Amino acid sequence: MxxxxxxxxxxxxxxxxxxxxxxxxxxxxxxxxxxxxxxNTVEEPLDLIRLSLDERIYVKMRNDRELRGRLHAYDQHLNMILGDVEETVTTVEIDEETYEEIYKSTKRNIPMLFVRGDGVVLVAPPLRVG
Incomplete structure (x- = not known):
């Protein structure tokens, strides 16, 4: 060893x-x-998530839900515990007169959040500048 x-x-x-x-x-x-x-090597896809532990990440969820928060823990099912989370939910409404799509975003802050892995669509690691 x-x-x-x-x-x-x-x-x-x-x-x-x-x-x-x-x-x-x-x-x-x-x-x-x-x-x-x-x-610190990457040998499998979950290693990319491992390298993002204790960093801020972006998580795209089902039903037009997006999360940005600090990754505290995860497992092989992509269940995650995120801290200092900003959740953005985007809804689409159709104007009855013009039939145009109107996009509305609702944001809220959550101190600690358990994310169930079966709703995860995408996980993006933090941008590393330097």
């Missing part, structure tokens, strides 16, 4: 461990301890 590996004893729910700002590669030893190392 790499020099930055460390030994950690912990209980793991569903044999998966997620930590902020890094991916945990863990092997269960006979003693019940995990030998882990962290990596």
């Amino acid at each position: 790499a020099d930055d590996a460390e030994q950690v004893c912990c209980f793991v729910l569903y044999k998966q461990v997620y930590v902020f700002n890094s991916l945990v590669v863990a092997e269960l030893s006979h003693s019940g301890c995990f030998h882990q190392q962290t990596t």
